[in-house]
Amino acid sequence: MSKISNYRQLKITALLLAGALFAPLLAADTGTEVGKSPWGPEDERGRLNLMTRESQFRILSRISSGKVYDLSVEYYIGMPGVHIAGDPPYRIWMTHTPRGNQIADPMDMGEAMNEHISYSGSAISMYTHSGTHIDALNHFGLNGKIWNGFSADQYQGDRGWTAAGAESIPPIVARGVMIDIATAKNLPQLPDNYRITESDLKEALKQQQMTLEEGDVVLVRTGRMQNYDNAAVYQENYPGLTLGAAKFLAEDAEAMIIGADNIAPEAFPSEVEGNYIPVHTYLLAQQGVPILEVVNMEALARDKVYEFAFIGGSLKLRGADAGPMRPIAIPVD
Incomplete structure (x- = not known):
């Protein structure tokens, strides 16, 4: 299920010619095969294998205060969601x-x-992708298969997937980094449909004097969360990552999890011909990178907290393709 809340835009092809905010040309979809895990043929966790006892202790030992930032949103009738695509609202x-x-x-x-x-x-x-949640690796696949080659024919039944589901996601304790694109551009929030590039990410990191490390939980702030209580505005025409930006975070920075403050971390309409949701399929199906969505980073941005201990546990919903989560961030020295 796509999180595209602006489906009607897919019909407006003129947007592809709308200038710098949009991809000038559609690239061909060359990512037709799912990724095979370096952690073995039975692996269902993907990049979450980068999290170890040592990495967890390392970040926890750096906690510098007792201040806790709640990164989740409230659930209520009328909240933003992807029921526009036919999924049930809360x-x-x-x-x-x-x-x-x-x-x-x-x-x-x-x-x-x-x-x-x-x-x-x-x-x-509610739909499992409601509110603050983490996408499991079975959420999107390619040609009938998901991460590590698990096929729908063998591993999907009437009660969900029997591989790479939400129940396979362990409690997350890792170094977290917020990349505040909106503030880096001196904007309260990015414009509608803005496409975040690799250059945008690098410039924001430079301004924040931050570097990324293998195994990070990387959260990209667009400022869209300021509209959360206005569902019609929040879930329409939101900004997001380009495929190139996603590749920078996944391959160059070796992020463990990638997230954003909107309903989906990628920009629409798709910049890839033959794939309407290329960032999702690339991260989940090809790289084994879980995706965090609807993450509330407004307090972090207000206090300029760019590095923190990220702690979160999602619901162990057997067979599901996402788990609601209430993550927290604790500043580190």
Whole structure:
């Protein structure tokens, strides 16, 4: 499932000629094969194998304060999402209310007990790619296969994938780096449909006096999160990475996870002919790099915190292609 919330733009081919913000020409899709893991034929974690006890201890030992930044968003009815593509929006409803329990007495507790004990319960339903979440490696593939050659014919059933699903994602403890593109360009947020290039990433890192290291969780800030409470604005025409920028982070910088503050980390319409979502297929299916989406970096940007201990655990949803996550960032010295 694509996270393209601006599907209608795919029909407006004139955007491809709209100038510097858009790719002037469509490149041919040469990435037709999924990646094979250097960690063996059974590997379902991809780049997450770069995380070790040593790397975790190394970043935790550098924590310099007790200040904690919450990188997640709230879930509520009307929140941004990709239900525009047919996926269900977030819903919450009460399954028990104090007054309802008095009237229905569903557990046969009796009137006196139900008057004494006020019981509330609720249930939710949502698409797994709602709110702050991590894409598992089975989310996108190529030609019927996902990362490491697992095929849908063999590994996908009625209850989801039996390989490379959300349940295979371990708790994440790693060095985190925010690349604040919006601030680097002296903008509150990037323009609609802005395509972030490798040069943009390098310039922002230079301004921040930061370098990337193998195994980093790299989070790219566009400033789009400022519109989160206005779903129509937040999820339309958002800026994102070019394929070249994604390749720089994955291959040159050797990032473990790549994320952004919008609904998808890549710009649309696609710059690659024959592939409508090239950054997703490149990162997930070819490089084994999980993707973080809808990450709230506004407080980090406000305080100019560019390096931190990233800590997050996603829900272990067996067979699912994403897991909701509540990550935190703790500054390091």
